[in-house]
Amino acid sequence: MTPIIKASKVTFTYPAKVTALRDINLELNEDEVTAIIGQNGSGKTTLVKHFNGLLKPTKGEVLVEGKDTRDLTTAQLSKIVGYVFQDPDDQLFMSKVYEEVAFGPKNLGFKGKELKSSVKNALKMVGLWESRKKHPLDMNLNDKKLVTMASIIAMKPDVIILDEPTNGQDHQGIVKVESLINKLRKEHTVIIISHNMELVSKVADRVVMMYDSRVIFEGSPKKAFTKKKLLNKTYLKPPLITQLGQGVKGMPSDVLTINELVKELQKVSK
Amino acid sequence: MPEAVLISYVKKKSFFHKLNPLTKLVLAVCAITLSFLLKNFMYNLILFFFIIPFAYEAKLLRQVFKPLRYLFIIFVFLFGIQSFFYPFRETVLVQLPFGFAIWLEGLLYAVDISARLLVIMVYGYLFVLTTHPGDLVSELKERGMPHWLGYVLITTLQLIPRVTSQTEVIIEAQRSRGLETQGSVIKRLKAYTPLLGPLFMGSVQNAVERAMALEARAFRAECDKTRYRDVKFTKQDKLITASSIILSIIYGVVSWLL
Ligand SMILES: Nc1ncnc2c1ncn2[C@@H]1O[C@H](COP(=O)(O)OP(=O)(O)OP(=O)(O)O)[C@@H](O)[C@H]1O
Numbered sequence: 001m002t003p004i005i006k007a008s009k010v011t012f013t014y015p016a017k018v019t020a021l022r023d024i025n026l027e028l029n030e031d032e033v034t035a036i037i038g039q040n041g042s043g044k045t046t047l048v049k050h051f052n053g054l055l056k057p058t059k060g061e062v063l064v065e066g067k068d069t070r071d072l073t074t075a076q077l078s079k080i081v082g083y084v085f086q087d088p089d090d091q092l093f094m095s096k097v098y099e100e101v102a103f104g105p106k107n108l109g110f111k112g113k114e115l116k117s118s119v120k121n122a123l124k125m126v127g128l129w130e131s132r133k134k135h136p137l138d139m140n141l142n143d144k145k146l147v148t149m150a151s152i153i154a155m156k157p158d159v160i161i162l163d164e165p166t167n168g169q170d171h172q173g174i175v176k177v178e179s180l181i182n183k184l185r186k187e188h189t190v191i192i193i194s195h196n197m198e199l200v201s202k203v204a205d206r207v208v209m210m211y212d213s214r215v216i217f218e219g220s221p222k223k224a225f226t227k228k229k230l231l232n233k234t235y236l237k238p239p240l241i242t243q244l245g246q247g248v249k250g251m252p253s254d255v256l257t258i259n260e261l262v263k264e265l266q267k268v269s270k
Numbered sequence: 271m272p273e274a275v276l277i278s279y280v281k282k283k284s285f286f287h288k289l290n291p292l293t294k295l296v297l298a299v300c301a302i303t304l305s306f307l308l309k310n311f312m313y314n315l316i317l318f319f320f321i322i323p324f325a326y327e328a329k330l331l332r333q334v335f336k337p338l339r340y341l342f343i344i345f346v347f348l349f350g351i352q353s354f355f356y357p358f359r360e361t362v363l364v365q366l367p368f369g370f371a372i373w374l375e376g377l378l379y380a381v382d383i384s385a386r387l388l389v390i391m392v393y394g395y396l397f398v399l400t401t402h403p404g405d406l407v408s409e410l411k412e413r414g415m416p417h418w419l420g421y422v423l424i425t426t427l428q429l430i431p432r433v434t435s436q437t438e439v440i441i442e443a444q445r446s447r448g449l450e451t452q453g454s455v456i457k458r459l460k461a462y463t464p465l466l467g468p469l470f471m472g473s474v475q476n477a478v479e480r481a482m483a484l485e486a487r488a489f490r491a492e493c494d495k496t497r498y499r500d501v502k503f504t505k506q507d508k509l510i511t512a513s514s515i516i517l518s519i520i521y522g523v524v525s526w527l528l
């Protein structure tokens with residue numbers, strides 16, 4: 001399988017002379033959910049901004065569907081890679097939810113029925129079709145975030161990047177995001193950036209761990225959460241269930257779900 | 271263009287930086303006033319080069335002179351128009367076909383204005399580059415400017431950098447949603463139009479939020495206010511302010527007497 005996104009030896013320095021990525025090598029496969037984790041300032045956002053061409057590598061190269069991002073504009077790449085910003089206030093700029101969601105597809109040349117149906121689908125998917133006439137900036141954080149997601153979903157990109165989709169959300173918001181990711185994964189390659197390890201353990205096929213502008217681990221979530229030293233380094237903790245498993249003598253250290261935990265506990269108690 | 275417009279305070283350790291904002295302001299105002307009063311461009315050029323030791327001491331030589339390259343376009347127009355069409359032309363310098371000519375008076379006039387512009391720019395730059403807006407406002411308040419006016423002044427000074435960074439954020443958002451903002455001038459102009467709405471809305475919202483934050487921190491409390499930035503007017507400041515004014519007068523008079 002050829003990777004849909006491939007980064008080779010990517011180094012990136014901001015104009016303000018901050019080096020936010022150092023020698024990143026990464027391959028993301030089609031139809032997988034990849035979670036990028038790591039402490040604040042480790043370079044996660046900078047990395048994914050390379051995938052839709054908002055940033056271009058200072059050294060090295062990023063290939064999206066085999067094409068070098070330096071040869072394409074962000075607008076052209078937006079057909080393939082949709083990026084949902086970390087801060088919804090940085091992304092929302094129209095005065096109606098409907099217009100906000102329609103902005104992307106219009107730029108891609110969607111017209112008439114196709115346009116309407118893509119906007120409607122996207123808004124229904126995030127459960128905000130009823131709010132389509134509201135002003136995006138008047139909504140609460142949960143809903144703002146969902147509008148930004150809908151505005152990308154409506155563009156039907158192959159890859160959808162969600163930058164901290166559960167950041168600042170209440171429980172209900174987190175549940176919504178989780179079910180949304182599960183819907184999205186059927187048709188898209190999904191990349192999430194998250195500090196919510198519960199969410200990562202539930203949805204991710206693969207985990208990329210970042211620390212100090214570098215990728216320090218990539219592999220399955222099961223494996224990732226057993227890497228205590230690496231996790232500590234970047235101030236992360238495995239999900240509670242995994243920690244529980246790791247605390248009980250005789251149990252494997254890579255328990256991820258409640259079901260697994262129950263099974264393992266039964267084994268131990270026998 | 272941006273660099274020339276968006277020049278702002280650069281922190282450096284130097285004697286010049288430490289001077290009182292008013293001292294630096296007096297120096298700049300003296301030089302700029304002089305540039306209008308001096309007899310001819312030679313004196314302005316001397317004044318222009320006179321900034322070098324100051325800029326050098328402030329460690330900002332490059333920053334002071336580099337933005338001048340944007341003046342180049344203005345100079346081209348200035349010389350182009352004045353040397354052909356200066357109204358008080360008398361002496362032909364070069365005769366061209368079709369009755370056109372380059373006139374000596376026009377050329378001299380253009381040189382005059384250019385030299386004056388150079389002086390205004392570098393002294394203005396040096397002031398802005400070495401003066402923290404906070405220090406300036408603090409000092410002006412010390413000298414009796416009302417509290418609220420100080421706030422208005424400082425927010426205005428911050429306006430340009432804020433608007434530019436907001437513009438960049440919105441452009442990023444629009445590019446990520448398939449709007450082509452790179453390429454021909456027309457394409458770019460088109461891209462900037464949908465920007466105006468959100469930018470304006472954002473500013474209004476910002477202002478409302480700011481007002482609340484200010485109220486929450488007792489901005490309008492009626493009492494004497496202390497300052498975080500304490501600016502002193504030292505002996506050196508007195509000396510430099512006085513000599514700026516006196517030397518300027520002497521230089522101006524000398525230029526007309528010689
Ligand atoms: N526009 C910028 N100019 C200069 N430095 C920047 C800029 N944006 C980010 N940085 C710096 O680059 C580094 C990586 O930032 P980045 O936003 O990629 O981190 P992150 O992993 O997404 O963090 P967070 O979890 O807080 O979102 C940080 O040190 C940050 O301060």
Ligand SMILES: [Mg+2]
Pocket residue numbers: 044045046086163
């Ligand atoms: Mg981030």
